[in-house]
Amino acid sequence: MTDAELDKLLAHLRQRPPSVSLHRVRGWVRSATPRRRWRYLTVWLARVGLIKPN
Amino acid sequence: MEATKTKDEFLRWYAPIHGAFLRYCDARFLGLAEAEDLVQDAVLAALEQWTALEDKNRLLAYLIGIVNHQVKNRLRSREVHRRYLLDRKRVLDERLPNNPEAALDLQFLLRAVDMLPAAEREALLLRTVSGFSVREVADIQGISPGAVKTRVSRARKRLREMLAEDGRPLTVTQRLRIYAAILL
Numbered sequence: 121m122t123d124a125e126l127d128k129l130l131a132h133l134r135q136r137p138p139s140v141s142l143h144r145v146r147g148w149v150r151s152a153t154p155r156r157r158w159r160y161l162t163v164w165l166a167r168v169g170l171i172k173p174n
Numbered sequence: 175m176e177a178t179k180t181k182d183e184f185l186r187w188y189a190p191i192h193g194a195f196l197r198y199c200d201a202r203f204l205g206l207a208e209a210e211d212l213v214q215d216a217v218l219a220a221l222e223q224w225t226a227l228e229d230k231n232r233l234l235a236y237l238i239g240i241v242n243h244q245v246k247n248r249l250r251s252r253e254v255h256r257r258y259l260l261d262r263k264r265v266l267d268e269r270l271p272n273n274p275e276a277a278l279d280l281q282f283l284l285r286a287v288d289m290l291p292a293a294e295r296e297a298l299l300l301r302t303v304s305g306f307s308v309r310e311v312a313d314i315q316g317i318s319p320g321a322v323k324t325r326v327s328r329a330r331k332r333l334r335e336m337l338a339e340d341g342r343p344l345t346v347t348q349r350l351r352i353y354a355a356i357l358l
Binding site: 121122123126127129130132133134139140142145146148149150152 | 181184185188189192196197200201204209210213214217218221270276279280283302303305330333334337338
């Protein structure tokens, strides 16, 4: 494979528009509370099979 | 009040790197079902550690580190890894519906990228996909600009060799690794 062919393939990966908007990230950050620690704990407990997943 | 101030400051630092961070995640973890969750978890984890992060200029490097760590943990399971590869194939087919050849080429390319050494892979994606300058990649990776160029150059050489179709002989081991990676 030549350099040009490799560049052409890599260019496909650059073309995609962002999948998560900055507006959405702002929403996550503004509504973030320490309660997410509890969410992590429940996800982890579900993963190891100690509780049923939601 | 203090929490709001911290969040506002975090968002001021985060906004300029948002696009680049997503481009990195997309190129690295294309098709991973929980990609959005990964971005969310990384952002919120960075927010929690924001006051402890001494060099705010390293926020992007910090986010990339969190995401890489999360994905490494999740893909340890063979089943999750298998599902990830299938998801990625589906995403590529959907993205290039009129160009199945390019979709297949991209699938091979991403499998080859998966096999690069971690530091080279990150340098290549940050430079060629996320669009950072050599100096910026050097800051993110904490190495010299010269070392970044070396990593990118080595990564490209490896990819060209792995995807070679110019008749150059590959060793049996190299071929088997590539076929196994694509098929399994």
